[in-house]
Amino acid sequence: MAEPKRERADAARNRAAILRAAEQLLVESGPGRVSVEQVARAAGVGKGTVFHRFGSRSGLMRALLEDRVRLLAEAVEKGPPPLGPGVPAADRLLAFLDAVVDLATRNVALIAAYEEAAPEERQAGDVYQYWHRHVSMLITEARPELDAELLGHILLGALHSDLVMHLVRSGDTGRLTATLHELVRSLLVIRS
Amino acid sequence: MAEPKRERADAARNRAAILRAAEQLLVESGPGRVSVEQVARAAGVGKGTVFHRFGSRSGLMRALLEDRVRLLAEAVEKGPPPLGPGVPAADRLLAFLDAVVDLATRNVALIAAYEEAAPEERQAGDVYQYWHRHVSMLITEARPELDAELLGHILLGALHSDLVMHLVRSGDTGRLTATLHELVRSLLVIRS
DNA sequence: TCATAAGTGAACCAATGGTCCAGTTAGCGT
């Protein structure tokens, strides 16, 4: 099942250059201050090329995150516990949240840019849908009487880039993990 | 302490017209699809006037919410319990969250427009700062060992306009109140 | 080597937030 159409060598090179330039500019200048044209210039290509390859500004931002997100999804489905299947739901939930927090903190700039470029996609996009389904499912499994769907949204809401950005800047992202654990424990543990 | 400078009558009339037009357009067309110029036309004034009065698009959006927000703040400070002071922190927190949810659901369109126009202001703005301080304070009062600051952000994060919008559209905003209650109860109640 | 389809990029377009400034007018002092 090799790709039915190889990508031309120069195209691949340009795509890589664009992604690299975009990431660098985003990290050093902050999201929202980088225009598509700047990215194109920094990558040494024309603006038309960027749009041809990525469709839109949002498409470019999405592409920046794509592989990192895919790795997580694979780990969740086929990887070893506690991220993968095989342990109680509460443990998997905690592991998943840790992993997502890690992903988010390591890529704040990219995620912020993505959220800004496609605000509606945050909830409508494939990635969010998938994460939310996973989280809701685990909550339901652990405590069926809760409103898992809504709690899923609230939990994932803690990963909004603006909050994560704030924590990253103040240098201690451990608090986010810790507090999410606290929250999940409070919710899922059977109380007397 | 009367106002040192009265607002000219025509200016007041125009300001009211602009606010009314903006609200109507926002509600019927959805945020992000209404340009300042459209608002100006609908209000029967020039675009320059809008900017003169409100400074910027965000300023206009902020003005739309200003009085409703002020009413809540007054109720919190001087109003009767459980919103005002005089009862245990947990009760005040629940009452406050209910009030904010009510405010948010009744004004989704406005709030969404505001958040879209000034994303950075969501956390940096006076309103959020105030709400967050209030919530954190109450959490600290109830359970000093928790990371109240962060929990405050997470709790208020549940009021992001995109989530509220989703709930309003599906017609049952009661779930949000209920789930927030559940969350707060889990967190603040002393466990065995 | 040649044909061709994919790839490229600079000029162009439309939308829109924001600025400018010459003209208008409400409201005050006389």
Added chain:
DNA sequence: ACGCTAACTGGACCATTGGTTCACTTATGA
């Protein structure tokens, strides 16, 4: 009642930027 003035007004204008177009180039496979 009358003007004076500062506030107000609004439409023309500007700059930025996401996105489109299309004539031209080039990698690749036969």
